[in-house]
Amino acid sequence: MTGRFAASGQVAIVGYDQTTIERHAEQPLGVLAIESARRAVADAGLQVEDVDGFVGSSLLPTAGSHRIQDGVSIVSPTWLAQHLRVNPRYAAGFTGIGQIPGSVAMAVNAVAGGAAEVVLFQRALHNPPRGRYHGNAMKAAAGDMQWTTPQGYFGPLAMIALPYNEYLQRYGAQREDMAAVVVEARKNGARIPWSYWHDQPLTKAEYLASPTLFDPVCRYDCDIPVDGVATFIFTSAQRARDLPHRPVHVAGYAMSALTRPRLPLHWPLDDILDGGAELARRLRSHTGLGPDDVDLPQLYDGFSPFVWFWLEVLGFCPPGEAHRFVTDGGIDSDRPGALPALSGGGALGNGRMHGIPQMLECYLQLSRRAGERQRDALVGVACHSSPHYGGAVAYTAEPT
Amino acid sequence: MSLPPGVVCGHCGSTAPEFRFVPVSGDGTVRSWTVVRQAFLPGFEDDLPFLLVDVELTDHPDVRLIGRLLDGVDTALQLGAPVEVAFEDLTPDVAVPAFRLAS
Numbered sequence: 001m002t003g004r005f006a007a008s009g010q011v012a013i014v015g016y017d018q019t020t021i022e023r024h025a026e027q028p029l030g031v032l033a034i035e036s037a038r039r040a041v042a043d044a045g046l047q048v049e050d051v052d053g054f055v056g057s058s059l060l061p062t063a064g065s066h067r068i069q070d071g072v073s074i075v076s077p078t079w080l081a082q083h084l085r086v087n088p089r090y091a092a093g094f095t096g097i098g099q100i101p102g103s104v105a106m107a108v109n110a111v112a113g114g115a116a117e118v119v120l121f122q123r124a125l126h127n128p129p130r131g132r133y134h135g136n137a138m139k140a141a142a143g144d145m146q147w148t149t150p151q152g153y154f155g156p157l158a159m160i161a162l163p164y165n166e167y168l169q170r171y172g173a174q175r176e177d178m179a180a181v182v183v184e185a186r187k188n189g190a191r192i193p194w195s196y197w198h199d200q201p202l203t204k205a206e207y208l209a210s211p212t213l214f215d216p217v218c219r220y221d222c223d224i225p226v227d228g229v230a231t232f233i234f235t236s237a238q239r240a241r242d243l244p245h246r247p248v249h250v251a252g253y254a255m256s257a258l259t260r261p262r263l264p265l266h267w268p269l270d271d272i273l274d275g276g277a278e279l280a281r282r283l284r285s286h287t288g289l290g291p292d293d294v295d296l297p298q299l300y301d302g303f304s305p306f307v308w309f310w311l312e313v314l315g316f317c318p319p320g321e322a323h324r325f326v327t328d329g330g331i332d333s334d335r336p337g338a339l340p341a342l343s344g345g346g347a348l349g350n351g352r353m354h355g356i357p358q359m360l361e362c363y364l365q366l367s368r369r370a371g372e373r374q375r376d377a378l379v380g381v382a383c384h385s386s387p388h389y390g391g392a393v394a395y396t397a398e399p400t
Numbered sequence: 401m402s403l404p405p406g407v408v409c410g411h412c413g414s415t416a417p418e419f420r421f422v423p424v425s426g427d428g429t430v431r432s433w434t435v436v437r438q439a440f441l442p443g444f445e446d447d448l449p450f451l452l453v454d455v456e457l458t459d460h461p462d463v464r465l466i467g468r469l470l471d472g473v474d475t476a477l478q479l480g481a482p483v484e485v486a487f488e489d490l491t492p493d494v495a496v497p498a499f500r501l502a503s
Contacts, residue, residue: 063440134440144404150496151488152436152444153452153466161434162454162466169432169479215435261402261410263466268431268454 005252005286007112009399012240012247013363015044015233021196021351024129025227030071032229033124034083040231045244046118051233053116054081054091055106056123057099061354062225063155065136066128075124075229090116098255099123100355100384101391105253107234119234123356127225144264156303157222159265161214164305166269168216173323175216179207180326181304182220185342188333189349189357191373196226196351221304226351230360237399248366251379251400252286254279255391267386275388276313283314287394289379291315294394296365296380297339298358299331301346306386307331311341313387340375355384359393366397401460424463426485427502428455431464433477449473453499455483467498475501 017040019025019032041048054077060068070079077091090110094102100123107119127133134155141149148154167173186202189195202220210218240247256279260271284290291297291314299310308322316339317325325331331341344361347353362380364370380395402410402419409417432454439445451469469475470486482502487495 132440136441138441139443144406147404148466149441150490150494151452151467151498152439152441152447152450155440157438158434158436158452162432162452165434166432166454166479211437212435213438215437217434260462261404261406263404263464266454266464266466268464 003285004288007108008251008287009249009396010237011108011111011234012237012249013232013367014235014240014243014245014247015040015046016360016363017043017231018194018356018360019229020194021226021228021353023196023224023226024127028072029124029126029227029229030075030079030083032227033075033080033122036229036231037080037084037120037122040120040233043245044233046233048084048086051086051118051120052089053107053110053119054078054088055094055103055110055119055121056080057094057103058124059095059099060126061352063134063136064128064131065138066131073126073128075122077122080120080122088116090119096255097389098385098391100359100382101253101393102255104250104359104393105255105391108250108253111234111236117235117239120231121234122229122231123354124229125226125353127227127352133225148263148265153265156265157214157217159267160303160305161217163267163269163272165216167305167308170269171320171323176208177323177327178221178304179204181301181307181342182207182348184326184331184333185301185346185348187349188343189345192345192350195345195349196224197345197349217303220348223302223347223352226353228351228353230353230356232359232363245369246367246397248363249396249399251289251394251396252283253391253393254282254286256388258389267388272309272386272388273313273319276309279387279392280313280315283381283392283394287400289394294379294381296343296362296375296377297341298344298361298380298382299341299346300355300358300383300385300390301342301348302352302354302385304348307341309387310383314381316341343373343375355382358382358384362395366395401463403463403465424457425459427458428465428483428499429458430454430477430479430481430483431456432479433469435473451475453477453483455499465497467496470498470500
């Protein structure tokens with residue numbers, strides 16, 4: 001099926017909340033979640049009783065052996081509804097990868113389809129207080145992992161190291177080139193009051209002095225695990241007109257799907273680029289928006305190489321050129337005419353909030369609520385995860 | 401040819417794929433690599449650092465394997481470098497595929 005998204009421009013974000021992002025919050029995650037939800041509803045000019053839909057993703061994105069407990073290490077949409085003491089018509093969680101666009105799609109579909117009138121979207125992320133984040137005590141590998149784990153191939157750093165190095169080798173790029181991505185994310189994150197990295201920019205020298213963990217990946221290429229919650233309120237564009245803040249409309253979304261059988265956590269570069277090209281085609285077909293229409297791309301950067309991959313698959317620079325594009329100032333948020341691809345600080349500049357910083361920056365800028373950081377932007381795209389294993393949502397200041 | 405084998409064939413969609421092990425030449429080319437300097441699992445600390453290669457099998461380009469390169473962590477590599485299979489004996493009963501640069 002092709003063609004425009006039938007609900008394009010019909011659903012809008014009308015309010016939000018973002019908690020302070022901390023390494024370890026003093027309060028349990030569920031408390032942060034409840035308080036964030038209440039603040040977001042109030043921000044939208046609504047009452048908790050008005051909310052009749054709850055969506056979100058509750059994955060704890062770690063390879064480590066941590067206990068999963070709803071309200072403590074994760075927060076599910078049903079837990080949230082129950083503890084806000086409401087009984088919504090619709091509550092559902094997204095279980096795929098690309099948790100933020102996947103959950104946004106559920107919110108949009110629920111409002112557009114009439115399953116709910118006001119949908120609360122939330123993502124709560126937790127950094128377990130004990131044990132290494134990705135440390136796992138397993139002594140035997142079963143299932144698909146039996147083909148990779150005994151060789152020592154395990155965890156997300158290994159996963160990103162292979163396609164990252166494949167890119168460096170294929171296009172003659174250097175690890176040094178990635179400093180421009182990370183320094184840009186941290187520069188923007190340092191300007192954001194709720195960021196874990198507020199007032200803490202990173203220099204190129206600091207980046208280059210950091211030892212590699214899985215060559216060519218160093219710690220600054222990875223977002224830092226944190227406690228933090230973000231909440232957004234969705235309703236119809238029609239109802240949004242009567243609410244206090246300027247609504248930000250969802251033009252459409254695209255999710256990618258793995259097509260080739262691969263070993264677990266094996267993401268060859270061509271899978272990422274080919275899958276991403278297909279996602280970009282779907283997004284364009286869904287929204288009618290192409291790279292020339294987008295003035296606020298917010299590219300996913302949970303691992304820094306994703307920024308290069310997204311720049312290329314979305315058509316912001318030619319294949320194999322992203323490393324030069326960035327080192328030449330192509331995504332410098334302070335340079336007139338550049339693409340502000342990490343102006344919201346991303347995950348590298350905020351902490352491991354998954355695709356929330358990208359979504360939040362689109363909301364804040366397009367609703368003109370970005371304060372001192374306000375830019376003139378009308379069309380945003382918020383990306384999450386890998387181009388071949390994630391998704392993207394297009395937002396517009398005006399209904400499309 | 402499929403790796404990993406699953407409940408449904410990744411190529412034809414059969415729900416009764418009847419996978420069986422078949423020999424392959426073990427020759428391949430390096431598509432990428434990484435040097436692992438940090439272990440997230442018990443039992444690997446003593447092996448650090450080690451070099452893992454992402455290998456495309458010559459006979460079956462759809463199949464990619466990941467294994468250690470036994471030539472050592474400082475081996476100079478480039479994309480397309482030819483390798484051949486070797487095996488690492490983890491225990492007297494368990495061997496896993498590894499690779500060596502082909503001459």
